[in-house]
Amino acid sequence: MKRLFGWLSRLSLTRTEAGVLLGLLALLLAGLVYRWWHRQQPAPPPTAEEAARFQEGAARMQQVLEPEPLNVNTATAEELERLPRIGPVLARRIVEYRKTHGPFRHVDELEAVPGIGPKTLQELRPLIRVE
Known part of the structure; x- marks a missing residue:
């Protein structure tokens, strides 16, 4: 010292x-x-609340990455607008067509809506469903 x-x-x-x-x-x-x-030191294990929050976030991310097909017979115009190539005008046309002619029985019937052609329908097919 x-x-x-x-x-x-x-x-x-x-x-x-x-x-x-x-x-x-x-x-x-x-x-x-x-x-x-x-x-x-190892990280402490997550609490039950943190684990639940993580699972909710993972479920939301799964919906974003692999969205469930949208039912065109129950979807609102706002929900339809989220689909590619569907704007506000076309979404309103789909809803009006559905009100006038009743629910769609097949996805192919969407071609009867003015503004939806084969190309648009082909792009929408994996994203929509009819029930």
């Missing part, structure tokens, strides 16, 4: 200043050791 204080005295520090400096260095070292130790 005398050697350490001797080395610090060469820095022209008083004994008190050297003690304070050593104390600060000791605190720094202790903090670094604690930080290293804390990072080595």
Whole structure:
């Protein structure tokens, strides 16, 4: 210890200043050791609430990535607008056609709606269903 204080005295520090400096260095070292130790600890298991939130988020993500086909007989105009190539006007036409002619029996009947042709129907086919 005398050697350490001797080395610090060469820095022209008083004994008190050297003690304070050593104390600060000791605190720094202790903090670094604690930080290293804390990072080595395994993460705590999730709580039931966190697990439920994660499962809800995963279910929503699944719906976004693989959406369930939309039933065109019960869908609103707003829901129909979410489909590709279907804007507000075409969505209203589908709803009006459904009100006038009754529910669709087959997906192919959508071609009877003005504005829906074979290309649009081909693109919509995997995204819609009729029940």
